[in-house]
Amino acid sequence: MTDLLSTLYVSLVAGGTAGAAVETIIFPFDSIKIRLQANSNLKFKFSNAYKGLPYSLAATFPCAAAFWTSYSMLKNYLNQYVSLQLSHTISAMVASACSGIVRNPFDVVKQQMQVGIHTKTSSALSRVLQRQGFKGLWIGTATAIYRDIPFNIIQMIVYEWLNGKDYGGKDPTIFQHLRNGAIAGGIAAFLTTPIDLAKTKLVTDGGKGEYLALTQTLKKIYKEGGLPGLWLGWKYRTVLTMAGGMMFFGSFETLKSHIKDNKY
Incomplete structure (x- = not known):
């Protein structure tokens, strides 16, 4: 297997598998965060904890492929010409944009279900298409990318630096x-909490x-709540993302090492 195909394979399998596992574990807690940010009055019930999960999981592998293949390939190329920090920054920017475009339609449906706008994936999807057309599936894409670019730049620089x-x-x-x-x-x-909050507001506007x-x-948001309003749910988001980051990178690195050791 060539280096390019090996990178693609490892990134897809390790990134997708780790992402799916983490998504399944933290999904109920993410639902609580989304409802908090959207000011939803829907009471949390365990029976509703995984509403929208199948649709979200469907995005895991294509998003992992988009992010990790573009990040890994671009980083390996740029490392030859620029500093490591600049390489990580540029790679994270490009990977965030690629992943954000792929993931946004899944997030629109998932988050509208999480706040109780819809109860079924099929009705959520058809309603979005009926009221807003195909462009409705990409509402908030720019905001998501504006959030994900700084998020992933910070996360990857800190993670690569610690490693x-x-x-x-x-x-x-x-x-x-x-x-x-x-x-x-x-x-x-x-x-990046303020941008994440804005993205939730845009997507759940319906x-x-x-x-x-x-x-x-x-x-x-600032007019209604000042600076504290912009950081609504920051504690929950920070703790949740710490747990997700710990599980994801631990799983990702373990799977990546296993795949390479077995020369798949």
Whole structure:
């Protein structure tokens, strides 16, 4: 298998599998966060905890492929010409844009179900298409990319920096990957909370026209709640992302190492 195909295969399998596992575990908690940010009055019930999960899981592998293949390939190329930090920054930017475009239609349906606008995936999808057309599936895409670019840049720079520290001449252990993933995810999550909040408002607006664009949404949130309003749910988002980062990077690095060792 060529280096290119090997990179594609490892990124897809390890990234997709790790992403699906983490998504399944944290999904109920993500639903609570979305409802908190959307000011939904829908009470949380365990029977509704996984509403929208199948649709979200369907996005896992294509999003993993879009992010990790573009990130890994671009990073390997840029490392020959620019500093590691710049390489990680550019790679994370491009990978975020690629992944965001792929994931947004899945997020629109998932989040509208999470806040109780729809109860079934089929009705959610048909309603979005009926009221807003195909463009409705990509509402909030720019906002998601504006959120994901700084999030992934911060997360990957911190994670790569922690992994690059001196571990006595050895590669980081699984426990160090877990710790590094948690730290990187937590820092990135806290700093990008306002944009994540704006994205939730846009996606769950449901065509009412209350939230129309990123800048307008941020101004409206600030007008209604000031600076604390912009960081609504930051504790929950930070802790949730730390847990997700710990599980994802620990799983990703373990699977990646296993796949390479077995020369698949």
